[in-house]
Amino acid sequence: MVVARPSTSTAAGSTSLMGDMVTTVLAGYSQILLSRSKVVGLLLLASTAVMPRLFLFGLGGVVLALGLSRLMHLSSELSRSGLYGYNALLVAVGGAAILPLEWQSVLLLTVAVLASVAVTAALHSALWSTFNLPVLTLPFLFVFYLLLGAAPQMGLTLSISTPDALAQSFELPRIVSLYFQSLGAIFFSPKILSGVLVFLALLVFSRIAVSLSLMGFAVAYLFGVKLGMLSNGEMLPLIAGYNFILTAVAIGGVWFVPSSSSFVLAFASVLVCGLVTAGAEPLLARGGVPLLILPFNLTVILVLYAMRQRVRDARPKSVDFLIGTPEQNLNYFQTRVARFGAHSAVRLHAPFLGRWVCTQGVDGEHTHRGLWRHALDFEVQGIDGLTYRNRGTDVRDYLCFRMPVISPADGTVVQVIDDVPDNPIGEMNLRENWGNAVLIYHAPGLYSLVAHLAAGSVEVREGQRVKRGDALGRCGNSGRSEVPHIHFQLQSVGLIGAGTREVELHDAVDENGDEALVQATWVPNKGDVVRNLEPNDAVSKLLRFPFGESLAFQCEDGDSKGTTEHFAAEVDLYGAVELRSQETSALLFFDHGERTFTAYDTIGDHRSVLHLLQAAMGRVPFEVGPRWHDELTARRFFPRPLGWLLDVIAPFVGRFSITVTYEAEWQNQSLVVRGHSHKQKSDGSPWLKTEAIFDREMGLRELSLTINGRRQRVTRVVNTVSTGAVIADEDPKSRKDVEQRRTA
């Protein structure tokens, strides 16, 4: 199943007003489950139809709210995301559920729905821009409480629809009925049928969310019914059920990457939610005010804000990227971990030029222990394997002595020591442990330290901004250092010598004898020879996709043989660059960096050439010679029922991916990038093979992917007009194929 990521597909989707309206209305529904899928929206719409009044008022409310948001010139992107829709929807549905069917009610509701748009706009801005927190359903609560107060004054009597009388319902165990009723109660319709439809929507949205909802409900059941904390067990669906369920889904799968730790956090959050519910209910009840969805809002905002105060964002990892379904969040994050490393968002390069050997790794035998376990020492080794020449009795005999030390990333120098003398060989200065050192701030909670520099060699001052590659000083033998070397560590705290955090290098080359390997993220071990990637401009140029230029590719094999697909590079408002297919919904996010081309992720139509591109050139370093590994998401190769089953266990087990080794080679005027999977067929040949060929004149010329003997290959069609989707192959049949695929 492909659920298109937010904004990207909707933004470029149908331009017709009607289509836009439908998308926006459905988003209003699906957003209640924190989803953005149209199917989810439709199912939720259907669930309200169990009580026709709710259906009519709900739909009317959403349309009204969207009309107002348009009139007020509120951001159409926010409105398409469903923000204004879902609050208005809840107001309308909630009102319809409790108000009598009189003209005053309609009037009151209209005013309330319109007010909800304004409140949403204001609250969203305040919460989002000030605290980077979601507005959730706070606008609904605000407006609805006012409505509850206003209604009696207009002479309207409130009635509360109760859950199905259990006896009349299907022959379901009580606990199951309560679960479905709780789901239905999200839309003020605590009916089993509504609940089943909401459940289906939840299932389509995410299997992980279903597990979480069950967990949330289990806690609610335990507290409410078994422990009798709620005054009336029968009221469980109306009071606690949906709050607990939504809290579990939001924390365990949407704002945190699903994992066992996110489930633990979700469990804890549900307990907090229970506390809020149990504590607030009597208080509000004294004023005759119902709890509604207040516990969910308070709990989620509390937990999100509290978790942001952590020094390190891990276990569970917050979703710091474009929020998708829990499955998408998990998949994206796991792929990101496998491909780019989990610990640091800042790309860190080795703090030196040339080739150095790691002489003490993490948990090393000498000093990399305890608080300082995550550190790396480096020296220079000659052809003979020795780190010195002559007898090695003088610091100047050491090959690394006075070699330049550079900044591993952009940052600001926060602390410098530059007055410690270099020790004679074999002696240590234990009073000034770090010797001459430079500490650089890169990002919140990320400082890098290089230590034991040569006396008087430091070239930077405190407060100075440095770029990656700027010279900091020279390698020396100061501080606790018996022979010249550099000590490199990362810290969370801005003081020289503070405890270490996980150290890693990015885009480094692991020179293991004649086999060099590019490591996207790497923690070298003792004895590993390390250097930084040395990008070649010619390779970089070949991998460039000029913005706006449409590239045509023709399928040579497989089902869609003969069809032509076009794609072009685009840049969006936020500076993200992507390749967008013109014939299909596929979209590939990429980065053409200084040292590497990276295709981050491809979404949409699986038949698109872009998925081929993702597999064949997911990552290409701009250096010919070393090989590299990459991970392909294996999920797209699984059939759907198996895939859904895997979703349920995915948060708790390792990732499902295929490791592929790539290498690049010049063949006359072409660059050829080949990959083969480690997974093998029974005859020992690779299960998956890829090839990308770049031509000096036109850049990317050919892509191919062979999976288990089935080959899929596309070649570039050159004689195309760069402005539009002109199909180069004038064969009417293939044109028709393309048209069909476009409409499909």
Added chain:
Amino acid sequence: MSPLPAYERPLIIRHESGLMNKFSRVQSMRPMTHLDGVAVAELMETYGSPLFVFSEKTLVERYRELRDVFSLRYPKVRIAWSYKTNYLDSIARVFHKEGAWAEVVSMFEWEKARNLGVPAEQIHFNGPYKPKAVLDEVLPAGTIIHIDHFDELAVAERVAVEKGIRPKVAIRINLTADGTPQWSRFGFNLENGQAHDAVMRILTGDRLELTGLHCHLGTFILDPDAYRQSATKMVDFANRLRQEQGITLSFIDVGGGFASHNTLKAQYLPGDQATPSFSRYAEAISDALGKLNYPPREMPTLVLETGRALVDDAGYLIATVQANKRLPDGRRALIVDAGVNVLFTSFWYKHDVVPAQEFRGVFEPTILYGPLCMNIDVVRDTLLFPPLNVGDQIVFRTVGAYNVTQWMQFITYRPAVVLISQNGQHAAIRKREDLEIVRGPEQMAPWL
């Protein structure tokens, strides 16, 4: 039965009295019975004498040492293999496999590099002779030419217009650096402003893209400080071009010229002691480049065109003693089967030569003659050498540079060339010439 003691010829030597020089007269010479673990005898049996032998291990080690000492000190380093030093396919491929680009000075060398699969964009084209026909081919292919003179500049512009391209070019400059003779015949002079004129000419012509500066100081330069001076002058020039004209160079080429471990004829100390290590050249050049006013990520690539210092140490010539002779002045002479037509560099160096088998006896002044019937055929001037017998082998060391390119077919055939791999395999990479090969290009005049 114990073996009989080997026969030693009787010898009368003059008793010398007086001052000894401070290095004394002790000569230690060890025989070289194996090259990279392969017995000389085995090589002789397989390929015949004389024979050039190259050590892939030494080639790779020298390359990596050069690359490593420079890349420790400067962020972007490129080595362009100097084809004229040794353009045997196998030798060049060893360096290309290590990542070297190619530096060529003729269409022949360019074709040779292309034939080896070197992309045209990874070739630096040097030299004073690049006729239009050459530029017509190499510029559209993307090869970087180093312009030597204004006439070449004009031709390059014409090619650019005709082909509708904007080729990347460098200019070669010459300058004065203490301790080296100025090679003013190549490139544009820096001090008199000619180099600046050339840059302005390229800018105003607006047909070529200036991407590099090149200065090859000279050859066998034993003083690293000369490079400090030339690099400093180039850096000043590059800074000026960046500041005044906004030119961001993509490379600075300091040429070649690093000394190998050979000993020049005019040199007092032997090469082993006099030749600076690669790291001393690296120190001098990177110190100078440190003064570039470029942001770190835009630093131009440092291009090295090192030839001799990479390949010289890896080459050996095995020759066989044909005769012993006593000259009227009392010196001993050995006639060996390799002459100056094969060991061309014996005109330049006091070659390091040792016997290939265990020896005994007293060292005496000996001169080594080649097999040619020419008075100039002296492959090694007098040195103290042990007595050898006819059929014994000697090994000339440090002969990898220029010999297998500047040698000539003269009087006799040229020998085979063998490469020993890093794991001790060996194979002929150029076979011994025979009549067919030498006669190949000949044609009988039709009227004879």
